[in-house]
Amino acid sequence: MGYSEAPAPTxxxxxxxxxxxxxxxxxxQCAPGPVILxxxxxxxPIGMRIATAYPERIAGLxxxxxxxxxxxxxxxx
Numbered sequence: 001m002g003y004s005e006a007p008a009p010t011x012x013x014x015x016x017x018x019x020x021x022x023x024x025x026x027x028x029q030c031a032p033g034p035v036i037l038x039x040x041x042x043x044x045p046i047g048m049r050i051a052t053a054y055p056e057r058i059a060g061l062x063x064x065x066x067x068x069x070x071x072x073x074x075x076x077x
Contacts, residue, residue: 020049027057034059039066 012018023046027035036059039047044066051058 019046036060038062040064
């Protein structure tokens with residue numbers, strides 16, 4: 001993944017599932033209670049995967065310029 005210390009693609013592929021795993025591990029290690037996720041751009045789909053997998057760990061969601069669509073139900077007012 002470029003000229004960085006990022007893991008090789010054989011260790012961590014740049015997929016939504018791998019990014020969710022990395023972010024979820026970071027959140028679990030750094031935040032003892034529910035968190036508010038701020039999701040920008042491609043972080044929207046990543047954050048939504050985390051929020052739907054672990055709703056008890058999420059206090060709120062903030063989206064900015066994110067390719068997010070409601071696919072189940074509609075948001076409440």
